[in-house]
Structures are given as C-alpha cells and as structure tokens.
Amino acid sequence: MTLLSLTNMQTNIGEYAVLHDISLTVPEGGVFVLLGRNGAGKTTTLRSIMGMWRPSPGSVMFRGQDITALHTADIARLGIAFVPENMGIFGGLTVEENLVLATAKGKFDRDRLNRIYRLFPALEKFWTKQAWSLSGGQKQMLSVARAIIEPRDLILIDEPTKGLAPAIVDAMAEAFREISDTTTILLVEQNFEFAKSLGRDMAVIDDGRIAHAGSMADFVADRALQDRLLSLSV
Structure with a gap:
C-alpha cells in the first residue's frame, strides 16, 4: 500500500531550481532509502515533504491526502516526524525536557x-543531563527518540550516521530495524553500507531528478549501476 507519493515535484530556493519533476512512491512499512551524491537534492526532498520549502508545481500525497500546501505543524500532526541532519535538539534543555516538548x-x-529506554539506554542514564553535554551519538539518539515518543506513521531521517563511531552506527541500525516494524522510515543516507543493510526499497537522486528507483536488493546486485550513480568505486 502506498503511504507517500510525490508527483512532478519541483522546489525552488530563491532563484535556483533544486528539484526538477520529482516523482516517487514510498510504500507503507520498512525502510525506504534515498541515495545520491552531495548536493543532489536529498535534503531538499525531505524538507519539501515537511512543508519547510514549498514545491511548485507538483504535489505531495500522504495516505491519499494532498498535504502540499499544509504548514509544517499540520503535516506533523498527521503522523509524520522529521529528524534533521543537524538533529534539531535543544542543547540547554535536559534529555527529559527535550522529549516532553515532543x-x-x-x-x-x-x-x-520504556521502548525508547530499551532502544537507547544512554538516554535513561543521562535523563537529567542537558543535551549539549551528550556525545554526538547520544544527541542523534535523542533526536530519533523525539520522533518516536508519539505514534508516527512516517519518519523522515536525514543523514543519521554522519560523524558517528562505527559502534554507534551499528546500534542505530538495530534501532531502525525495530522502529521500522511499526513505522515507515524514509532515510537519506550517504553511508551505503548502512543504507543497504536497512533498505527494502530505494531511489537515487541525481541533480534534482530521480535517476533510479527500485528494490535495494536489485541495486546492491548491480555494481555497475552503483558506480555510475553514486561513484562508489571512487
């Protein structure tokens, strides 16, 4: 069943067209991975879905409802959460206070x-600590925890492994697998090993356009396509 669909979506930032005629279908359940080189338009796609940047022309449909013109807060109330690349946590507030706000x-x-404590034990340990004092991996855990503290149908997650130690990346992968059992994840990720370990479906954005879409298993099996679209051999 289709959960999210983008149709002929174009997003301009100032006088620059960043996305060109993006059409994409995200099925319900599991992890959908959005791949692409730096500057290809991945983050702009997530922000356009959340209403932070307004696509025109084009449409964003969520569970059959047109959400293209909705404000970000109204989109969030429909059951969509966003974990930005900069994590978006409040450094001067404690772990508890950050979660209360969500x-x-x-x-x-x-x-x-209790589920969050089980997925991210460090958050229980540092419950009363201010968020600025957490490590980079712990801050990322807090950012994801805020997205799942309420029931969600879809979580958009932007570059969650950037700058994290391998052990934290592995822990994050395990958490995402469990989260995706009940909540669809649309994941933007540069770490291909992390992405392919999680993704069921995928798409590649290149220069603001969808260059390829299909199953992750098929993409992983086609090394020539990976090299052409992502320059993985480099």
Whole structure:
C-alpha cells in the first residue's frame, strides 16, 4: 500500500531550481532509502515533504491526502516526524525536557518511554543531563527518540550516521530495524553500507531528478549501476 507519493515535484530556493519533476512512491512499512551524491537534492526532498520549502508545481500525497500546501505543524500532526541532519535538539534543555516538548500532551506514554529506554539506554542514564553535554551519538539518539515518543506513521531521517563511531552506527541500525516494524522510515543516507543493510526499497537522486528507483536488493546486485550513480568505486 502506498503511504507517500510525490508527483512532478519541483522546489525552488530563491532563484535556483533544486528539484526538477520529482516523482516517487514510498510504500507503507520498512525502510525506504534515498541515495545520491552531495548536493543532489536529498535534503531538499525531505524538507519539501515537511512543508519547510514549498514545491511548485507538483504535489505531495500522504495516505491519499494532498498535504502540499499544509504548514509544517499540520503535516506533523498527521503522523509524520522529521529528524534533521543537524538533529534539531535543544542543547540547554535536559534529555527529559527535550522529549516532553515532543509529546502531544506534555506527558509520556509509559510503554513508549520504556521502548525508547530499551532502544537507547544512554538516554535513561543521562535523563537529567542537558543535551549539549551528550556525545554526538547520544544527541542523534535523542533526536530519533523525539520522533518516536508519539505514534508516527512516517519518519523522515536525514543523514543519521554522519560523524558517528562505527559502534554507534551499528546500534542505530538495530534501532531502525525495530522502529521500522511499526513505522515507515524514509532515510537519506550517504553511508551505503548502512543504507543497504536497512533498505527494502530505494531511489537515487541525481541533480534534482530521480535517476533510479527500485528494490535495494536489485541495486546492491548491480555494481555497475552503483558506480555510475553514486561513484562508489571512487
């Protein structure tokens, strides 16, 4: 079943056209990976879905509803969360306070909080610490935890492994596998090893256009296509 679809989406930033006629279908369930070189338009795609940048022309449909013209807050209320590349946490607030801000009613569902503790034990350990004092990996955990503290249908995650130690990357992969059992993840990622270990479906953006879309298994099996679209041999 289709969860999210982008149709003929073009996004301009100032006088520059960053996305050109993007059409993409994200099925419900699992991890959909968006790949591409630096500057290809991956982050712009996520921000356009969230209403941070307004695509025109084109449309964004979520569960059959046109959300193209909605404000970001209204899109979030429909069950879409966004984990930006810069993590977007509040450094002067504690781990607890950051998570409280992400709840709908200012209080936690105990089962969901226990799930976060299980996925990211460091957050329970540093519950009362200010977020600025956390390591880079712990900050990323907090950013993801904020996205799942309330029930979500879709989480957009931008470059979650950037700058993280291999052990933290492995822990993040395990967490994403569990999260994707109940919530669809649209993942932008440069680390191809991480991406291919998680992705069921994928697409490659090149110069603001979809250059390829299909199953991750087929893409992994085609080394020539990987080299052409992502320059992995380099």
